[in-house]
Amino acid sequence: MEKAVKTTCPYCGVGCGVVATVADDGAVSVKGDPDHPANYGRLCSKGSALAETLDLDGRILHPEISGRQASWDEALDLVAGRFAQTIAEHGPDSVAFYVSGQLLTEDYYVANKLMKGFIGSANIDTNSRLCMSSSVAGHRRAFGSDTVPGTYEDLELADLVVLTGSNLAWCHPVLYQRLAAAKARRPGMKVVLIDPRRTMTADIADLHLAIRPDTDAALFVGLFSHLVAGNVVDQNYVAAHTTAFAEALTASGAVSFTEVLERTGLPAMQLREFYRLFATTEKVVTCYSQGVNQSSSGTDKVNAILNCHLATGRIGRRGMGPFSLTGQPNAMGGREVGGLANMLAAHMAIENAGDRDRVQRFWRSPAIAEKPGLKAVDLFQAVADGRVKALWIMATNPVVSMPDADAVEAAIRACPFVVVSDVLKETDTARHAHVLLPSLGWGEKSGTVTNSERRISRQRAFLEAPGEARSDWWQLTEVARRLGFAEAFTYDAPAEIFREHAALSGFENAGSRDFDIGAHADLTSEDYEALTPFQWPQPAGQGSAESRFFADGGFYHADGKARFVALRPPETVRTNADYPFTLNTGRIRDQWHTMTRTGKSARLSAHIAEPFAELHPRDAMEIGVGNAGLVEIESPQGKAIVRALITERQARGSIFSPMHWNDQFAAKARIDVLVPAITDRLSGQPASKNVAVAARKFKATHYAFAVSKAKPVDPGAAYWALAKAEAGFRLELAFAGPLDDWAGWCRRVFAIPQGVEPLGYADAQTGDIRLAFFDGARLLAAFFLAREPVAVARNWAIAQLAADHLDLRKRFALVAGRPGADKPDPGATVCSCFGIGVNQIVAAVRGGCHSVEAVGKSLNAGTNCGSCRAEIRGIIDGCHATAAE
Ligand SMILES: Nc1nc2c(c(=O)[nH]1)N[C@H]1C(S)=C(S)[C@@H](COP(=O)(O)OP(=O)(O)OC[C@H]3O[C@@H](n4cnc5c(=O)[nH]c(N)nc54)[C@H](O)[C@@H]3O)O[C@H]1N2
Ligand SMILES: Nc1nc2c(c(=O)[nH]1)N[C@H]1C(S)=C(S)[C@@H](COP(=O)(O)OP(=O)(O)OC[C@H]3O[C@@H](n4cnc5c(=O)[nH]c(N)nc54)[C@H](O)[C@@H]3O)O[C@H]1N2
Ligand code: SF4
Numbered sequence: 104m105e106k107a108v109k110t111t112c113p114y115c116g117v118g119c120g121v122v123a124t125v126a127d128d129g130a131v132s133v134k135g136d137p138d139h140p141a142n143y144g145r146l147c148s149k150g151s152a153l154a155e156t157l158d159l160d161g162r163i164l165h166p167e168i169s170g171r172q173a174s175w176d177e178a179l180d181l182v183a184g185r186f187a188q189t190i191a192e193h194g195p196d197s198v199a200f201y202v203s204g205q206l207l208t209e210d211y212y213v214a215n216k217l218m219k220g221f222i223g224s225a226n227i228d229t230n231s232r233l234c235m236s237s238s239v240a241g242h243r244r245a246f247g248s249d250t251v252p253g254t255y256e257d258l259e260l261a262d263l264v265v266l267t268g269s270n271l272a273w274c275h276p277v278l279y280q281r282l283a284a285a286k287a288r289r290p291g292m293k294v295v296l297i298d299p300r301r302t303m304t305a306d307i308a309d310l311h312l313a314i315r316p317d318t319d320a321a322l323f324v325g326l327f328s329h330l331v332a333g334n335v336v337d338q339n340y341v342a343a344h345t346t347a348f349a350e351a352l353t354a355s356g357a358v359s360f361t362e363v364l365e366r367t368g369l370p371a372m373q374l375r376e377f378y379r380l381f382a383t384t385e386k387v388v389t390c391y392s393q394g395v396n397q398s399s400s401g402t403d404k405v406n407a408i409l410n411c412h413l414a415t416g417r418i419g420r421r422g423m424g425p426f427s428l429t430g431q432p433n434a435m436g437g438r439e440v441g442g443l444a445n446m447l448a449a450h451m452a453i454e455n456a457g458d459r460d461r462v463q464r465f466w467r468s469p470a471i472a473e474k475p476g477l478k479a480v481d482l483f484q485a486v487a488d489g490r491v492k493a494l495w496i497m498a499t500n501p502v503v504s505m506p507d508a509d510a511v512e513a514a515i516r517a518c519p520f521v522v523v524s525d526v527l528k529e530t531d532t533a534r535h536a537h538v539l540l541p542s543l544g545w546g547e548k549s550g551t552v553t554n555s556e557r558r559i560s561r562q563r564a565f566l567e568a569p570g571e572a573r574s575d576w577w578q579l580t581e582v583a584r585r586l587g588f589a590e591a592f593t594y595d596a597p598a599e600i601f602r603e604h605a606a607l608s609g610f611e612n613a614g615s616r617d618f619d620i621g622a623h624a625d626l627t628s629e630d631y632e633a634l635t636p637f638q639w640p641q642p643a644g645q646g647s648a649e650s651r652f653f654a655d656g657g658f659y660h661a662d663g664k665a666r667f668v669a670l671r672p673p674e675t676v677r678t679n680a681d682y683p684f685t686l687n688t689g690r691i692r693d694q695w696h697t698m699t700r701t702g703k704s705a706r707l708s709a710h711i712a713e714p715f716a717e718l719h720p721r722d723a724m725e726i727g728v729g730n731a732g733l734v735e736i737e738s739p740q741g742k743a744i745v746r747a748l749i750t751e752r753q754a755r756g757s758i759f760s761p762m763h764w765n766d767q768f769a770a771k772a773r774i775d776v777l778v779p780a781i782t783d784r785l786s787g788q789p790a791s792k793n794v795a796v797a798a799r800k801f802k803a804t805h806y807a808f809a810v811s812k813a814k815p816v817d818p819g820a821a822y823w824a825l826a827k828a829e830a831g832f833r834l835e836l837a838f839a840g841p842l843d844d845w846a847g848w849c850r851r852v853f854a855i856p857q858g859v860e861p862l863g864y865a866d867a868q869t870g871d872i873r874l875a876f877f878d879g880a881r882l883l884a885a886f887f888l889a890r891e892p893v894a895v896a897r898n899w900a901i902a903q904l905a906a907d908h909l910d911l912r913k914r915f916a917l918v919a920g921r922p923g924a925d926k927p928d929p930g931a932t933v934c935s936c937f938g939i940g941v942n943q944i945v946a947a948v949r950g951g952c953h954s955v956e957a958v959g960k961s962l963n964a965g966t967n968c969g970s971c972r973a974e975i976r977g978i979i980d981g982c983h984a985t986a987a988e
């Protein structure tokens with residue numbers, strides 16, 4: 104019997120509802136849940152490809168101790184024993200948890216309770232430190248609580264949507280689609296994008312402000328002055344519900360319009376136009392994400408934005424408000440349980456003695472952390488210098504995602520005891536685990552997550568637990584029991600944890616704290632199973648409460664008022680003569696973080712198959728690198744080698760590189776190796792978007808492209824980048840010197856069986872070498888080597904892995920590296936859902952399809968998840984530009 108289960112997407116903070124169907128033969132299909140209020144049935148490319156990431160390839164299925172399989176009992180005894188021993192010898196602050204916004208609320212709640220209430224240390228921090236902590240700090244400074252006032256609907260109701268430091272089209276694609284649809288319905292609506300580079304999100308922007316890195320604070324401080332000068336301030340709101348307006352005004356007065364121009368580098372006309380739009384439009388929503396948060400002035404950027412919304416009283420009303428877009432599926436849930444080192448549970452403050460007492464009474468715990476714990480960067484420094492001696496890492500991959508990643512790796516390697524809970528056996532972090540614990544993945548685990556608009560949804564299991572994998576909350580509970588806290592950790596199911604979490608949120612609350620879901624404290628297990636998405640707050644005894652905050656004040660500082668923050672924008676230029684470029688890092692459309700799941704999907708890997716450095720044509724010329732050449736990027740912390748992507752979307756002097764690639768997928772492309780551990784003073788969030796680097800051409804003597812049925816083993820080339828492909832793998836390569844025996848290299852790397860001889864040719868003049876290995880009619884591997892970046896039709900070559908090669912001529916065509924005339928090369932994939940390449944789209948445009956809709960009709964491209972529509976529009980525009988020349 105086919106079974107359909109309603110669950111939630113495990114990727115971004117939009118939190119889309121998914122219906123997963125398991126067929127009789129076990130095959131899983133997913134579609135958007137038409138009833139879920141976040142997405143109403145839509146899914147983006149990553150959500151649509153979820154079913155392709157569920158295989159057990161690479162999964163860790165049994166606990167391991169130092170690489171050998173162990174029983175759960177043995178592993179858990181060891182974890183508890185070593186933690187207990189370390190605490191006994193060196194005190195509670197000598198141990199730490201480093202967890203993740205990808206945990207479910209129930210997992211997160213247990214981790215936080217164990218560390219803060221029972222071990223008695225606040226040394227639990229999370230990857231949300233790298234993600235949302237500046238927003239948290241900014242909210243708390245202004246509102247007295249970490250509250251996101253608005254809802255997604257506000258983006259549709261607004262007349263002006265300002266997107267700053269957000270690549271919404273790629274990072275919150277379904278929200279972007281909702282915004283794009285609203286704008287199409289109501290063309291009067293305006294969108295302003297603030298981002299140093301021209302991203303795909305610019306597609307819907309009426310105005311794109313390509314500011315210099317980190318000058319947002321100056322931009323919004325200038326806006327504040329402009330709003331005051333233009334009499335747009337809501338005097339009643341400011342008087343009744345806020346304090347410190349005068350101080351903020353004095354501070355902003357010190358930043359002249361000319362200074363804003365100089366700092367941001369914007370043309371005066373553009374700046375005026377933005378200020379005019381903001382001043383004259385009542386319904387404004389300002390969305391912000393990592394371009395704001397991941398900065399040494401992240402918290403100030405947040406408060407500069409909040410100041411403008413508070414001054415105009417545009418907050419918490421329909422179509423108005425500041426909107427912090429959360430990244431991970433449960434970034435918000437993590438904040439609710441107090442997973443950050445400087446928070447307590449249920450939005451209570453660790454610095455507040457009354458809050459500490461309340462939480463301790465509720466937990467009936469023997470201890471309560473007295474002071475904030477170590478924030479992520481400090482935490483790993485404490486691991487490095489031996490203050491932290493036992494570390495449990497759960498659902499995050501810090502060797503890839505932390506700044507100064509090599510130093511973090513060295514710290515983990517040197518740590519006397521490291522536990523890693525993950526779903527994969529081989530990650531850059533898991534390789535250093537003393538104890539590796541197999542966790543349940545998406546589709547197997549069960550619990551709740553909270554999205555950017557405070558909506559709590561269920562993730563439900565629809566697959567059997569594979570091997571001995573167990574949930575993260577169970578692992579934590581078992582260790583807590585072994586540490587002697589069995590009475591407080593009695594959980595047998597996530598519903599029990601959720602009830603306790605809900606009860607704590609309502610405990611002695613009476614409206615004093617924003618986060619209150621007390622209405623769910625008595626939920627039965629059946630209710631929990633049937634729980635439909637709801638937005639907080641939902642206090643006990645009240646029906647669905649107001650879904651927005653602060654329209655009528657009611658802030659959470661002791662005086663009930665919001666605070667303006669007086670801001671002086673800081674110095675933001677980091678480059679110098681030795682490191683003349685600024686490196687900006689972030690995301691691409693079809694990969695998720697360190698690629699442990701999206702990297703399994705051939706469709707998703709086809710969009711962008713390599714790590715890259717996007718740079719301006721003139722910068723590329725200056726460093727002598729051509730398109731498809733390789734770039735070596737260097738900072739005082741380390742080096743990376745990536746492909747050059749030369750575009751005018753990038754401002755001069757700046758480079759953009761994705762954060763995703765790691766040692767499992769590339770030779771030397773962990774971008775965080777380059778990022779210094781500079782953090783925001785208040786939030787502790789690393790500045791990952793403005794890094795001083797040098798860039799130069801990487802001089803390779805040989806370039807190669809290969810496809811292989813087997814997963815390539817240890818290519819050992821100066822540069823390599825591996826990607827999953829249909830029926831096998833694709834591999835880009837570059838070598839710093841020649842090899843004696845290319846065929847032998849292929850045999851080893853592609854695991855070619857004995858007796859299979861290569862078909863091939865070598866061109867002595869050009870130096871080109873082509874080798875193909877066939878097992879009967881099946882291609883095992885093909886290898887194309889040249890002295891310049893290899894010009895071979897990639898997608899065509901990949902398709903040959905699945906094709907029949909009975910005909911000898913076909914085999915020679917392959918060695919020649921050319922598609923036959925009957926089968927044109929589709930080119931790099933644009934539409935992941937239907938596998939449509941750029942060349943096909945160009946052909947359709949040349950054939951008369953002049954709109955995204957027409958291309959969709961002709962090729963289907965862009966008609967499923969819609970994530971590639973902006974790119975298709977770009978190709979159409981590009982073709983017209985060429986035609987016009
Ligand atoms: N496809 C995909 N989607 C994701 C994720 C993913 O891995 N892949 N991860 C999720 C997570 S955890 C997060 S946190 C979100 C992040 O979502 P976003 O914040 O939208 O993504 P980023 O690419 O990190 O950065 C956004 C933009 O900030 C710009 N920027 C850099 N410096 C500045 C600056 O000084 N000022 C301004 N105004 N802009 C600047 C960058 O050029 C970039 O385009 O995405 C979520 N969604
Ligand atoms: N330079 C630079 N660095 C960045 C950023 C940037 O923009 N630039 N962005 C930062 C941001 S915003 C974020 S959020 C981080 C993300 O960085 P990470 O959190 O390090 O990245 P993920 O790949 O999401 O890591 C999740 C890990 O958990 C595993 N996993 C998946 N599901 C489960 C589960 O259910 N249980 C357990 N136990 N494990 C599971 C995955 O296999 C993977 O190893 O990166 C940060 N680092
Ligand atoms: S927008 Fe895409 S990645 Fe984000 S929750 Fe929805 S389907 Fe998942």
Ligand SMILES: [Mo]
Nearest residue numbers: 233234430431
């Ligand atoms: Mo994030």
